[in-house]
Amino acid sequence: MRVATRVRPVNLKSRLSVVLMLLTLASTGLVVRAVDLQVVRKEFYQGQGDARYLREVPIPVSRGSVLDRNGEPLAVSTPVESIWANPQELLQHPERVPDLARALGMEGDALKDRLRQRADKEFIYLKRHLNPDDAASILALKIPGVNSQREFRRYYPSGEVTAHVLGFTNIDDRGQEGLELAFDEWLAGKPGAKRVIRDRLGHIVEDVELLSEPQQGRDLMLSIDRRIQYLAYRELKEGLLEHGASSGSMVVLDAPTGEVLAMVNLPSYNSNALNGVDTSSRRNRAMTDLIEPGSTMKAFTVAAALESGKWKPETPVDANPGTMTLAGHLIRDTTNKGLLDVTGVITHSSNIGAAKIALTLPNDHLYDLFKRFGFGESTGSGFPGEAAGVLAPPNKWGPVEKATMSYGYGLSVTPLQLAQAYGGLANGGRLRAPTFVKGAQNPESAVLDPTLARTITGMLETVVTPQGSALKAAVRNYRVAGKTGTSRKAVAGGYESRYISTFAGFVPASNPRLVGVVVIHDPKGVYYGGLVSAPVFSKVMDGALRLLDVAPDNVQKWYADGAGNWAPIQAGNAAPDYAPGQTNYEEGVPQ
Template sequence: MSKRTLHRDLQLPDRRRGPSARKRLTLVVVLLGLATLGLVVQAVRLQVVDKGFYQAQGNARFLRQVKIPVSRGTIFDRNGEPLAVSTPVESLWANPKDVLDHDDRIPALAHALGVDPAELKQRLIERADREFVYLKRQMSPDAAKAVLDLDIPGVNEQREYKRYYPMGAVTAHVLGFTNIDDEGQEGLELAFNNWLSGKPGAKRVIRDNKGHTVENVDLVRAPQPGRDLHLSIDNRLQYLAYSQLSDALTKFEASSASMVVMDVRTGEVLAMVNLPSYNPNAIGNSTAAQRRNRAVTDVFEPGSTAKPFTIMAALDSGKWTPTTKIDTSPGWYVLYGHTIKDDANFGMLDTTGVITKSSNIGASKIALTLNTEQMYDVFRSFGFGNSTESGFPGEVSGYLPIGADWRPIRQATIGYGYGFNVTALQLAQAYSAIADGGVLHHPTFVKGGGKPGKRVISPKIDHEIIQMLKTVVTKDGTAPSAQVANYSVAGKTGTARIAAAGGYSKGKYFSVFAGMIPASDPRLVGVIMVRDAKKKSYFGGKVSAPVFSKVMAGAVRLLDIPPDDVKTWYTGVGAPDASKPLAGSNGEGVAP
């Protein structure tokens, strides 16, 4: 029997055999214990020691604070008709890194967006360090859904709002427009931007690895929608003024035109129109010149529409009455080397006749009898050279030289409307003061926003001026085409040369009419300014006065203003035919 057999049989231990089962078990237990201890330590580190760090890292990847967009306030006209509304749209954005990780999907994404794939990829590469990049903004919900349905990782949507203007070009210059971020850029959208904008809210959300929101966690800040704005504008009068001004612009082939209609008792602007206009729903198709609100930004010399203020200063001085005589023969005279002339030899006129015939000679001679400071104070008190304080963005103050600096020739030319300049809104404000018995109101574009006016001339003198202005629209005056059937009208024409470098442009004029209705108790004032009429006529009585007639004929019906003169001389339906010769002067005292 061998030694090995003897050991096995006797079950003697073999020193060459490995550790016993007990030792192996002990080793396994120890190893498992160490592993468990390691896991416990790691868990403690993750859950206690470094909890804040890892939680922040997780939140940074999946928990986001996002903006809650709010709609801009609606702009209404005075009758509650919407003029500017916000409509919901969708904007698409992407995490560039996520999209680039699936660059094989970029061609499909580019095709859906209507862009070049190479340009889109390059744009994403250039912004790869960001987590948010707009792909396309202000899309229709259906168009955005078509892109999202491609289920491309990293592409998401965001709700936004886009401004829509139902009346388009008709109200463009009053309202202005907003940019792609829905912020006011021009007009009343800019003036009342803070009121209309509101304040976006904020909330925390959990997003999945594709950027999709899967849960709303909590509300950080409640959204505050923009507040509505009710304007003084009457959209019916606005459209009427736009339509009639457009017809005049076409008929006389003029370069531009403006019209302002005001409520004389409150200073509320009921209509303000400029041509050429633009579509605020498609700003990209317009030019800066088209977007300019000429009624508040463009100045012109008022010409003969300034003569009533010269006559008021004369009456206020006590040196003149409505019947004081003045000789305008022979239709011209020379003052310090400057020739001042009328369109005809009107001979002997009274003060009223100077207004009726629009005599430059009469107005200049009357002006020269006045104290310059007193005349300046009257012009200034009616708002010339001052801002109207309407609050409209970009409004200019015009220019009226200081009275102490007037020399005789300056005083004479200011007397018939040259040597200073105004805006259409300023002229409307001044005539509204005449219409309201000598009380000046600051214009407002907000319904009910008018403030108490300030008396600037005595009621007696103001009444006398209105009676003089009524003669202008008779067959013996310069604007019978301004008449409105069954209503008395008072107003004044003006035809002023357009200033240019070194003097005046040859053959170019501003055609102006400023009037009020009904003259017995004025409710409305309208000012029309047409620039550079090239065809048929350029006189204010033939170009602008008929626009006043047509707009006001509709306005008194729409506003239910009762007639005050059923015997008014009238030539037929609508405005009198401006192409027919008018009795008396037809030039409104155009300066040489």
């Protein structure tokens, strides 16, 4: 017998109410959420979206070129590509890391470690300054999270010839040394910025907004003449090799303007390949190294003497017997120069003569003249790291200090300071600060009466004669004024048997155009400035005068007999008579 089951009737109305209530709650939730997303928290979520796809990227600019005075490039920036990656994305594809490592020339494990260390970053450089073809081959692998960025790399066409003047830039193309550092703000320009949309692979799919205009770097035209720079480098290098010297410097100035036409140092370095370069070879010795100038200071001692009125060019000076004791200090000449006049002190480079002249002058007067010619202070060239030199105040001078200073011991100068001082003599007693920028405003200051400057010039011309100490500084068809200097290197407690050979001068003496200073350290064997540095000066000036098309001012020709005796004669005249048997004459410049 089946028992009947009672089924309660379904309350459809109640169920419908529940469903409607749930739908209403869901709809309300969606509306509230939509309001929250689109109104209340719109900026937050918009920012989150932008953070994933909207990026602010720099617009790279090219650094300005550095040109020589004739417009020849000395430093230029070339476009390169740098490979970068998003570690967060790349680490999601570890199977591609070995391929990337091989393409970059890296160890796979090292690359993985590097990525893991920066796993919280979205940007790291993998390899910078690749040529565009190499970068394209890496991008062709289509490795997720790997991209490239345009940058610029500095290139120096003249390499080691101009390295010390130009300096170099770092990997971010900012100046680190030399004129690259001194004029960094001028050359660097200012990168721009723009906002872009990137896809998930990091590719730019749309430029959204220009945030700032890029400002290209400005070109810089230097006073350097690349031709003279090469010439000075070549001849200085030959001079160092010939005499087994350790280092050297040469500075060439334009006499009327003070512009630096050439500045070279050896040893040098290639500014295009800095890896492994000894930092000592990067030093611009012409600007930073201090030397005792030796007998090149005699020109300024004599200038002070003539200015005082106590001395004239023909005033006698007794250098007998070749030595002099002063307060227990021995002053000597290389030989007994005998009875000289003031001009002869310059011609024959007498230490005794210079000392006797200086001892008659007040300390303040001698110091004032040295100071006027720029000794003891920076030249004001603006070159980074330039040394100021050392010139003790006059109240610190005793008789010995004054005497030794008269022939170039007891004070220190840079080769550039010495060139500036001789430039003051060459420019008629008007001193200009050396400048590396062509056409820069460079006011002059009167430091010596023009008549006295011409008188000193005439005295310096006698040095470059058979009677003087620098016959090898002679330049064919041009009158040369200059002075040799030979000094021992100072060490703690005295001097050692190592020498600095110097020559400073200008040409043509009648209307000076070029000033040159040559400094050579540690020559082996022969070490006198007239035999080591003077020939370098002669060769450089000979070439530079022809390059600049400077008119000759000397029609004399030189003749030498078979015994090596030289004498000048006027063109067209017969060779001078010598002793019997000396009949082999050679026409040319004494060498």
